Amino acid sequence: MLSDPAVRSLQVTLWPRTGTRGPEAALRSLFWVRYSSSRRRNPHSSVNSPETAAALKRTLETLMDRGAVVRNLENLGERALPYRISAHSQRHTRGGYFLVDFYAPTTTVEGIMEHLSRDIDVIRPNIVKHPLTQEVKECEGIVPVPLEEKLYSTKKRK
Incomplete structure (x- = not known):
């Protein structure tokens, strides 16, 4: 039996496979994109590369195949990672950040x-749980006080 769906945020670190010298970039949903120290590239070229788009598409398809409903995908830009990350025999220092908000049953998060x-x-x-946002309603029992009448007296001065 599935639990009620909850709003969640996904933070995933990915890297596209590019070039012959290994990956030039790593990504995070939050996505992180790494640059090699031997040469600098345009920071926007790797974030918008076809490899990045393919990795992002594959991640979103995985979410939807597992029963999630994707609400929002946001590109947060490229910057230095908070610390060096080693994964899949690669060291990563810079990244392009992406954030994905989705609804999913709590039983599918582990999968x-x-x-x-x-x-x-x-x-x-x-993956972190994101609280549902509710509209803030103004209290209907309080009548707003006209402040101008209190600040400026209605009597005429002589």
Whole structure:
């Protein structure tokens, strides 16, 4: 029996396979993209590369195959990682960040994490529970006080 769906945020670290010298980039949903120290590239070229798009598409398809409903995908840009990350025999220092918000039954989260941790392009998957946002309603019992009448007296001065 499945539990009620919950809103979750997915943070996944991926790297696309590019070039003959190994990966030039690593990604995170949050995505992280790594650059080699021997040459600098345009930071936007690897974030928008076809390999990055393929890894992102594969990650989203995995979520949907496991019963998740993707609500939002956000590109947070490229920057330095908070610390060096070693995964799949590669060291990563810079990354392009992506954030995915989705609904999923709580019983499928473990299966999603297991699948993403086995994917060779995923460096570090992370799923956190995201609270449902509710609209803040104004209290109907309080009548707003007109402040201008209190600040300025209605009497005329002589």
